[in-house]
Amino acid sequence: GxxxxxxxxxxxxxxxxxxxxxISHRVDNLRYFNEIGLSTFIFDYRGFGKSRGQPIREEDxxxxxxxxxxxxxxRGWSPSRIIYYGRSMGAAVSLQMGLExxxxxxxLECGFTSLSDIAWHTAPxxxxxxxxxxxxxxxxxxxxxxxxxxxxxxxxxxxxNIVPEEMAKRLFQQANEPKALHLIPGGG
Numbered sequence: 001g002x003x004x005x006x007x008x009x010x011x012x013x014x015x016x017x018x019x020x021x022x023i024s025h026r027v028d029n030l031r032y033f034n035e036i037g038l039s040t041f042i043f044d045y046r047g048f049g050k051s052r053g054q055p056i057r058e059e060d061x062x063x064x065x066x067x068x069x070x071x072x073x074x075r076g077w078s079p080s081r082i083i084y085y086g087r088s089m090g091a092a093v094s095l096q097m098g099l100e101x102x103x104x105x106x107x108l109e110c111g112f113t114s115l116s117d118i119a120w121h122t123a124p125x126x127x128x129x130x131x132x133x134x135x136x137x138x139x140x141x142x143x144x145x146x147x148x149x150x151x152x153x154x155x156x157x158x159x160x161n162i163v164p165e166e167m168a169k170r171l172f173q174q175a176n177e178p179k180a181l182h183l184i185p186g187g188g
Contacts, residue, residue, distance in 0.1 A: 002030070002042050006038045006039035007038075011038055012072065013041070015085050017088075017090045018087045023049055024049065043064070061093050065093045066100070069101060080104055084107065088163065091111030091112070091141070096144070098150055105150060105152065105153060106150055112139070113140075113142040113170050114141060115140075141171060145171055146176060152180075153179070153180045153181075155184065156187070159187060160188055
């Protein structure tokens with residue numbers, strides 16, 4: 001993991017990246033957060049970047065995030081001063097962490113309703129032939145989000161080829177107040 005310090009007294013962004021990435025792919029995000037004064041901690045799940053191992057189950061990713069979060073808590077970061085920020089698959093991880101250790105706010109960027117919904121959207125023929133039984137992970141965000149007790153912000157591009165904006169709208173509809181949905185015109 002990488003810790004990028006920000007201005008004293010400012011919150012920390014606990015960044016959970018997506019499936020097709022590792023921490024080195026998020027340098028622009030880290031730079032942006034740093035420019036506005038936020039500290040950031042980003043980590044790689046097992047099997048991503050230079051982290052050893054291989055994620056076998058959905059729970060493996062949650063265990064990795066719990067360990068990363070424990071690292072911050074041991075160093076004095078209070079959850080009330082942390083923003084859980086998850087992108088794509090990391091949105092599912094961020095949401096789960098928000099349920100377990102409530103932060104100041106949870107931010108989901110291109111969060112999807114469930115892994116089976118994404119599989120159906122991106123590969124409907126394969127999904128119809130193999131079905132959801134072939135998917136070990138569920139990432140059932142739609143059935144979790146209404147249990148979140150902290151504020152939530154959802155960002156979604158309206159031209160995303162992988163996660164359609166309808167999924168963001170469904171997540172938003174299911175989420176508790178306070179909540180915000182920001183659709184990004186032309187965003188992929």
